[in-house]
Every structure is written in structure tokens, then in C-alpha cells.
Amino acid sequence: MKRSEINAAIEKATRCFSEHHWNLPPNPKWDVTDFGLGDFKSAGLVLINLCEEDEYCEKLMYAEKDQVTPAHTHKIKKEDIICRNGELIVQVWAGQPGEWNSSFKMKVNGEYTSITSGDEIKLSRGERITLVPGVYHKFFPTSDECIIGEVSTANDDLNDNFFSDPEIGRFSSIIEDEDPIVKLVNE
Numbered sequence: 114m115k116r117s118e119i120n121a122a123i124e125k126a127t128r129c130f131s132e133h134h135w136n137l138p139p140n141p142k143w144d145v146t147d148f149g150l151g152d153f154k155s156a157g158l159v160l161i162n163l164c165e166e167d168e169y170c171e172k173l174m175y176a177e178k179d180q181v182t183p184a185h186t187h188k189i190k191k192e193d194i195i196c197r198n199g200e201l202i203v204q205v206w207a208g209q210p211g212e213w214n215s216s217f218k219m220k221v222n223g224e225y226t227s228i229t230s231g232d233e234i235k236l237s238r239g240e241r242i243t244l245v246p247g248v249y250h251k252f253f254p255t256s257d258e259c260i261i262g263e264v265s266t267a268n269d270d271l272n273d274n275f276f277s278d279p280e281i282g283r284f285s286s287i288i289e290d291e292d293p294i295v296k297l298v299n300e
């Protein structure tokens with residue numbers, strides 16, 4: 114993706130976080146990706162790694178309406194995805210999308226809930242879903258903008274993201290069409 118798109122995405126996210134009183138730490142660890150698909154408006158995510166420890170991690174994320182984080186799972190990380198502002202749809206599958214049609218239970222707002230693979234769960238502000246390793250998930254806002262939280266066990270974005278579409282990559286290659294306003298976590 115172009116550096117100008119990355120810069121613009123960081124500026125938008127910074128404005129939105131500030132409008133909603135999410136104060137960022139000094140030198141935020143920015144991570145902006147189009148998942149290697151080259152169409153950031155349709156598939157993309159802005160993330161800040163707020164803290165990364167051996168045992169746990171917290172992130173703050175930003176996405177715009179219909180901007181998809183494609184279906185993926187983690188083999189090790191367990192995470193809560195939390196809608197902090199706006200409205201977020203999280204679609205979940207017990208296994209690889211398309212291959213499973215099973216019912217399973219997962220926690221929504223801390224309560225075990227029966228889900229059928231492929232169900233879309235709507236999260237309003239303050240709501241959360243708990244994703245255990247192996248559960249595939251895709252998400253996108255239905256509001257104009259969405260602030261998304263993530264609280265998890267150890268995070269390893271290099272080795273622990275498995276996308277259902279093998280063409281998808283976690284980090285983008287960058288076309289330098291202007292100066293960076295910050296360096297990203299993968300640079």
C-alpha cells in the first residue's frame with residue numbers, strides 16, 4: 114500500500130481516538146495493513162499495540178464502515194475483541210469458513226452463547242466477544258467509524274495469523290510516495 118494511505122489512515126484514527134477521549138501512549142506502536150490486497154478501503158485495519166508482554170497484549174484498533182479484517186484464526190492467541198465505539202459485526206466459524214457448518218459455544222459479553230458457524234454477531238459500544246484459538250473470525254464496522262479494543266494472551270503477528278484465503282498476508286509492502294509520519298511496528 115502507499116505510504117500516503119498509511120499516513121492518512123493514522124491521521125484519521127488519531128482524530129477519532131482523540132474525539133472519543135482515547136488517549137494514546139507516548140510513541141504509539143502503529144500497525145497499518147491492507148492485508149496485502151491493495152484495496153485498503155475494502156480490506157484494512159489500523160492498530161496500535163498498546164502493550165505487548167510475554168503473557169498478554171492490548172491493542173486499540175480503528176476501522177471505517179465496511180472495511181473488512183478478513184477471516185483468520187490464531188493457533189496460540191486467545192483474544193477478546195471489544196467494540197469501544199460505533200458498531201462492529203464479527204462473523205465467526207468453528208473452523209475454516211465453508212468447511213464447517215457446526216454449532217458451537219463461545220462467550221459473548223462473558224456468557225456462553227450457542228453459535229452456528231458463519232453467524233454474524235453485532236457488537237455495540239461496550240460489548241465483546243471471546244475468540245479462542247481455532248475460531249476463524251472476520252470483522253467490519255457498520256457505523257461510519259469504529260474504535261475496537263483487543264485484550265489477549267501473547268500476540269505474535271508474524272507467526273500466529275492464519276487467513277482462510279492463503280493469498281492474504283498480514284503485513285503490506287509499502288510504496289514510498291511521501292515521507293512517513295511514523296514508523297510502523299514491522300519496519
Ligand SMILES: O=C[C@@H](O)[C@@H](O)[C@H](O)CO
Pocket residue numbers: 172182185192250263270274283
Ligand atoms: O482479530 C484481530 C486481531 O487478532 C489482530 O490483533 C491481528 O493483528 C489481525 O491480524
